[in-house]
Amino acid sequence: MRLCADPLPAARDVRLDLLRGLANWAIFLDHIPHEVLSWTTIKHYGFSDAADQFVFISGYTAALVSGRLMIERGYVAAASRLARRAFTLYAAHITVGMIYIAVIACVSRQFHDPDDLNQFNVAVFLNTPFPEFVQALALRYRPVNLDVLPLYILLLAAFAPALWLMVRRPNLTLAGSIAVYLAGRHLGWNLAAVPSGVWYFNPFAWQLLFFLGAWTALGGARALRPISQTRTVFWLAIATLVFSSVVTMAIRTPDLGGLVPHWILQPFDPNDKTNLAPYRIAHFIALAVVVTRFLPVDSPILQWRSLAPLIKCGRNSLRVFCTGIVLSFCAHAAIELSLNSLWVQILVGATGIVLMTAIAYCWTWPKRRNRMLPSHARPGGIA
Numbered sequence: 001m002r003l004c005a006d007p008l009p010a011a012r013d014v015r016l017d018l019l020r021g022l023a024n025w026a027i028f029l030d031h032i033p034h035e036v037l038s039w040t041t042i043k044h045y046g047f048s049d050a051a052d053q054f055v056f057i058s059g060y061t062a063a064l065v066s067g068r069l070m071i072e073r074g075y076v077a078a079a080s081r082l083a084r085r086a087f088t089l090y091a092a093h094i095t096v097g098m099i100y101i102a103v104i105a106c107v108s109r110q111f112h113d114p115d116d117l118n119q120f121n122v123a124v125f126l127n128t129p130f131p132e133f134v135q136a137l138a139l140r141y142r143p144v145n146l147d148v149l150p151l152y153i154l155l156l157a158a159f160a161p162a163l164w165l166m167v168r169r170p171n172l173t174l175a176g177s178i179a180v181y182l183a184g185r186h187l188g189w190n191l192a193a194v195p196s197g198v199w200y201f202n203p204f205a206w207q208l209l210f211f212l213g214a215w216t217a218l219g220g221a222r223a224l225r226p227i228s229q230t231r232t233v234f235w236l237a238i239a240t241l242v243f244s245s246v247v248t249m250a251i252r253t254p255d256l257g258g259l260v261p262h263w264i265l266q267p268f269d270p271n272d273k274t275n276l277a278p279y280r281i282a283h284f285i286a287l288a289v290v291v292t293r294f295l296p297v298d299s300p301i302l303q304w305r306s307l308a309p310l311i312k313c314g315r316n317s318l319r320v321f322c323t324g325i326v327l328s329f330c331a332h333a334a335i336e337l338s339l340n341s342l343w344v345q346i347l348v349g350a351t352g353i354v355l356m357t358a359i360a361y362c363w364t365w366p367k368r369r370n371r372m373l374p375s376h377a378r379p380g381g382i383a
Helices: 014-030 036-040 050-073 076-112 115-119 125-128 129-137 148-168 171-185 203-228 231-252 262-268 276-292 305-315 315-337 344-371
Strands: none
Touching: 014 036, 014 050, 014 115, 014 305, 014 315, 036 203, 036 344, 050 076, 050 148, 050 203, 050 276, 076 125, 076 129, 076 148, 076 203, 076 315, 115 125, 115 315, 148 171, 148 203, 171 203, 203 276, 231 262, 231 276, 305 315, 305 344, 315 344
């Protein structure tokens, strides 16, 4: 199969914003223990979840933007943009990490609940703050639920040197990514973390989804279209999703577990998220086949006003994600204080999504106002 690694058209694919916004909402809900609204996320009905979706889209958009920039302005400009983006993510990770630790410590002290300090891996930081802060700067220490951004930072940093080859030889680059994935799983490669020992998202495994997204953006989707749009592949994808849903629900729901033979459930229990089990990739690809079949790029569904909040959250993904991290613990604390009250679970889940959406809209408003001003009146504009 031969790929043409020309950048895709400049028109924005609204589906990416929609799915990234959906992933942010799902990650927020999935991070809240005992949250009934998390049952609306794909995590409970399939092998993959919002993290897989987030990493793939990140690779897709990184290649789309950087690949076009490399062809138009050269490799140095594209690599510099990736480096700046990685630094922005790094600064955001450190900032939200310190805020997150402070919020957990204050709530724990206020309500005399030291269990949260251990549950969210904050006690070790409070006991030895300076050494752990140094470890945080090295991306080796992080509280619970702050694992995605370090992975994204590392993948962007690794993508900068790989971009030159990805644009010219996308097939070869993807083959190298698959080789690293297989070697990493077989040889047990991972990076060190404290105090858990290794990264929760093994970068040697998860890089495959990122590079798969990049490969798709630089011609992979176009090359696979004659195959992916066939009825055979579509029904195979449907069968994969149904099987995944049955197995996942049987594992998560004891009442249903007895209806499925144990030998069927055993290979998928526990779900190997750290090393990105192959069945997670298969489930994600099946999901992508079905979604792109029912939601083409020009679908009128994308114009629905009811989807505007999701799209807005997707376009301001970093700020919305960081906000959701902090809000997820606040929601957890409220649920604990209410002794897992159902109405509190619904209230804090819905309130968190509203606040995340408000952040997305508030951050966009100054940009829109800036565009409406004459050039001489814009901040940084030419006088």
